[in-house]
Amino acid sequence: MTTEIIDTLEAERTNLDLHVDLCATRYAQLINKFDDVETRFVKIETMLIEIKDSISSNKSDNTEKYLKWGGATIFVLTTTLIGLVTHLLFK
Numbered sequence: 001m002t003t004e005i006i007d008t009l010e011a012e013r014t015n016l017d018l019h020v021d022l023c024a025t026r027y028a029q030l031i032n033k034f035d036d037v038e039t040r041f042v043k044i045e046t047m048l049i050e051i052k053d054s055i056s057s058n059k060s061d062n063t064e065k066y067l068k069w070g071g072a073t074i075f076v077l078t079t080t081l082i083g084l085v086t087h088l089l090f091k
Contacts, residue, residue: 008022
């Protein structure tokens, strides 16, 4: 430890007012750090919600695309099958 810290600790042991003042300062610093951490968590939470919403939106868009392509493919295959059957029956 540095001599400044040692001197402060020694003075704090003998002077209650100094101890109370230093504790109040330390407590205020802790509160500020917790506030900073809370702010960061709120930002992270907001970003995670945005990511979740984006993923959900993309899934919905992809599902819609797959259904359209699937429907079109089934339509083309059915039409082709009907055309082939009609051709073979009336040949």
